[in-house]
Amino acid sequence: MRENREFYINDQGTELHLKLEVPEALKEPHTLGIVVHGFTGDMEEPHIITATKALRDAGCASLRAELYGHGKSGGAFFDHTIDRWLENLRAVIAYARTLKEYDRLILCGHSQGGLLVMLEAAEIPDQIDALIPLSPAVMIPEESRNGILLGVQFSPDHLPEQILVEDGIPLGKAYLECAQAIDPYAVIGAYHGPVLIVHGADDLTVPLSVAERASKEYENVTLTVIEGEDHCFDFHPDQMAEAVRSFVEKL
Numbered sequence: 001m002r003e004n005r006e007f008y009i010n011d012q013g014t015e016l017h018l019k020l021e022v023p024e025a026l027k028e029p030h031t032l033g034i035v036v037h038g039f040t041g042d043m044e045e046p047h048i049i050t051a052t053k054a055l056r057d058a059g060c061a062s063l064r065a066e067l068y069g070h071g072k073s074g075g076a077f078f079d080h081t082i083d084r085w086l087e088n089l090r091a092v093i094a095y096a097r098t099l100k101e102y103d104r105l106i107l108c109g110h111s112q113g114g115l116l117v118m119l120e121a122a123e124i125p126d127q128i129d130a131l132i133p134l135s136p137a138v139m140i141p142e143e144s145r146n147g148i149l150l151g152v153q154f155s156p157d158h159l160p161e162q163i164l165v166e167d168g169i170p171l172g173k174a175y176l177e178c179a180q181a182i183d184p185y186a187v188i189g190a191y192h193g194p195v196l197i198v199h200g201a202d203d204l205t206v207p208l209s210v211a212e213r214a215s216k217e218y219e220n221v222t223l224t225v226i227e228g229e230d231h232c233f234d235f236h237p238d239q240m241a242e243a244v245r246s247f248v249e250k251l
């Protein structure tokens with residue numbers, strides 16, 4: 001039986017909100033794509049829906065997940081960290097692997113979710129059949145070490161208890177400590193499977209140069225640059241969708 005489901009799984013006491021969608025025309029080999037939003041994001045953002053629909057159009061099922069402190073999942077935004085998100089993602093992957101009807105697993109994430117899927121694919125390279133980071137925010141760790149995130153400055157050596165992001169939303173010290181300890185460029189190349197990075201040429205949140213640098217770490221990578229496009233693919237969502245769909249169809 002194929003059906004769409006909205007449900008929760010528990011990761012170490014945190015309820016994680018998930019949506020599984022299976023197309024009528026599920027193609028062989030059966031492929032499931034996990035889709036993760038970014039910092040302050042959720043699974044209903046237009047660009048997350050666009051990526052999910054592109055997977056469906058390629059004949060794949062999708063599993064959208066909301067991670068700690070975001071969307072309808074548990075936890076406070078203030079307390080979220082990239083490490084907590086990694087643990088959440090591992091719980092989502094463990095759940096996905098119980099769905100025995102799927103032969104292949106894809107990880108797709110936007111921005112901070114893009115960095116996340118890159119880090120996790122490097123941990124379990126043989127379990128991930130393709131990786132799709134969208135506008136991946138690979139520079140968050142470096143910016144944390146430099147004491148500036150999203151235009152907010154702080155002392156990287158004497159971290160404040162919190163910073164205020166996006167016009168006043170408090171984000172705790174644990175986020176900064178965790179981010180400072182991550183070195184994405186040292187690890188992401190451990191994933192050897194196919195990678196599609198899609199990035200807007202006019203992304204002001206994560207500059208295109210970040211995607212260019214990250215793509216150098218991969219041996220099997222396509223970097224699709226969308227001209228006149230921003231961080232959330234607000235101007236040409238059809239081009240992002242087409243990049244994702246055609247990449248997945250060729251796997």
Ligand code: FER
Pocket residue numbers: 037038039040110111112113137140143148149150151205206
């Ligand atoms: C930052 C740059 C980008 C940052 C977060 C992001 C917390 C992530 C953006 C997103 O996920 O959309 O400096 O600091």
